[in-house]
Amino acid sequence: MLRLAGVFLAAVLIFFGIRAFLVPKSFGEYGHYRGDAIAEIAALPLVHAGHQSCETCHTEILETKSKGKHEGVACEACHGPQAKHADDPGSILPIKPDAGVLCAQCHEASAAKPKWFPQVAAAEHSGGVVCSTCHNPHHPLDFGG
């Protein structure tokens, strides 16, 4: 019986030895997890630049947009993620969105959409003419001049 106990004790000690070696050092720093994971996730690359960085260069468009109905619409909501462009504005140029497809995603009329939201049945509204023909995407209800 003593021999058996001895075998078990040895196994337990070996286990703790291996454990000290294998458990990641930052484990338990903030809780029952690897503390380094937080920093690793925090360091993931940005894909969207965020509208503040667009506004540092494109101030005129910002001024136009802030006067109209699209004031609260962030640039990347239509133009897509542009972190690469913001990082290197000269060489990486965003592709202009296709107004024929993009505008309808929000503004095509549907009974499912809330009543307060401006929506039209495009076929009746413009008879197939692309939205940007009449509407300035940055100031949609400005038809002047």
Place this chain on the structure above:
Amino acid sequence: MNVTRRHFLLLTGAAAVAWDHLRAGAPEASPNYNMAGHWWAMLIDIPRCIGCGNCVRACAQENDVPEGYFRTWVEHYHVDDFHIESPTVESPDGGKHGFPAVADKGGKDFFVPKMCNHCADSPCTQVCPVGATFITPDGVVLVDEKYCLGCRYCVQACPYGCRFIHPTRHTAQKCTLCYHRINKGLTTACCEACPTGARQLADLKNPRDPIHEFLKTHSVQILKPHMATGAKLFYNGLDGSVR
């Protein structure tokens, strides 16, 4: 525009921080960021959601979400008059490409964006056998992909269906509340892309956060309150038919 004005703008606070950390793979979070000073949450304003799917697309692009899986998605509810317990729900490809237009057939319709609720008492972290999923000191539930075994217990334990297993990495995945963005003063990709302000990031520890006022003056709900998960995804105008 002329160069000097741009350089001047570059020096202003938030812009400077954002500019510095646009460089992919910056090894440190924003040096000003202190986890203890934040407790992240999010507000979803149902009457504002138009089901455009921008958020789903933006999230997929920001976080390299594999096709067919969703860190956030939008559901379209149709509730026939008074039939609160039997709505008709659809979510074609998670609402990634919006929803097909529907004609008026009575009843009511609305869209419900869904995502991880970043529960304060999350059942998913409770069941993880090794500590691969956890809640950060600033209230974001994350997955340590280097430690996850892929046992899928967390996916079973989440009442909201917001987790999945990455098809090639074989680890658990879910919304990270764009942790890599919010600790640099940016907002999440889904909030950035939402054209109507239906999604708003909230910091419950920041008294100047405008959402505090909103939460105090509106009726807000959380999903499945009977599960007592401590969900921090607050919904304004959530209909009783929503599951």
Place this chain on the structure above:
Amino acid sequence: MGQIPIQGFMYPNEVELQWSVLIVLYPFLTGLVAGAFILASLERVFKVEAVKPTYRLALLTALAFLLVAPLPLQLHLGHPERSIEMYLTPHRSSAMAMFGFVYLWYLMVVLVVEIWLDYRRDIVRMAQETAGWKRWIYRALTLGSTSISERSLRIDERAGRIITVIGIPSAFLLHGYVGFIFGSVKANPWWSSPLMPVVFLFSAMVSGIAAVMLLYMATARMRSKRIDMRCLDTVARYLLYAFLIDFSLEMLDLIQRIYEADESFRSLNFMVHTRLWTSQVLIQILLGTVTPIAILFLVQVAKFGEVWRKRIYAAAGALTLIGIFAMRWNVVIGGQLFSKSFLGYTTYKMGFATREGSLTAIFLLLLPFAILWALAKLLPPWLDAQLIEKGSVPGLPTAQTP
């Protein structure tokens, strides 16, 4: 995602099932372990002399199945190479993590020690009497403890009884824990129930007893030995008792669900009537529970000759095992077929020759028998093969000759 047919609405991430047939296999295997051990403990602790011929066979069966049990889990994991993390940094709030230690405790402290203690004198004899590479195996197995004096054997006997006494709650814990792993998931109303560990445990006992009964009959036939009918009748009787308790518990769960008809009921009810009709109502309940109970009960009230009793026991045993497997299937797979929105259903697409496919499951079901065969060769469990002559060690119970 488009290949899996769904009905109604599912949350987009729910469409694909998370836990496959391998996770059905796992509780089935551990259930057999717990059940076989309880049968063995009937003789050791509760002094049911009649079942002694199955004692060592039950222990070896338990060991064979317990050794295979982690394999379906390893094959299922996304990163099996990280599974050691469960022992290095177990999350104490996680039933799955704590189960790793329950398994280890049961394997090492209960099962292996009990087998070692019971077989020790035979191991020592075989170390002395065999030759070649076999001799080295037996010598290693003695762990250097070669005394077979009367005093040593009495210590073995007493220690063995203590281990068995500890082993019974350990066996309960082993399989009750598996039930708790499911029963504690509040997100899933098909699983979440305090009855789940108890139902799992009793169905485990049923399957374990049935398995050992069938193995005893099969091995006796293979070795052309006469079956001890007193033993077999007793085992079958205990099978019936366990079954009655198990069936009552399952019916209680069902009746209560139907009566309370809570939020999830309509969805679950529809699921049982459609997608789970065959596996639950036909296979698990009618074929796998009601039929074996009926024929076992029949044997208790009517007089049958030996031949017919053996046929009935064999049929009951086989149907039981099928029924208990179906029960695991209905719990694990059934729990994932419906949406947590209670508005839809998905389908389980089981592969064939894939890592988590049916071929793998069949292989893992057969593997324990191969291991049992090897164990039986190394440590023969048959009473008539024991190397201690009857009466050679005074004070110890003599083996019953079949």
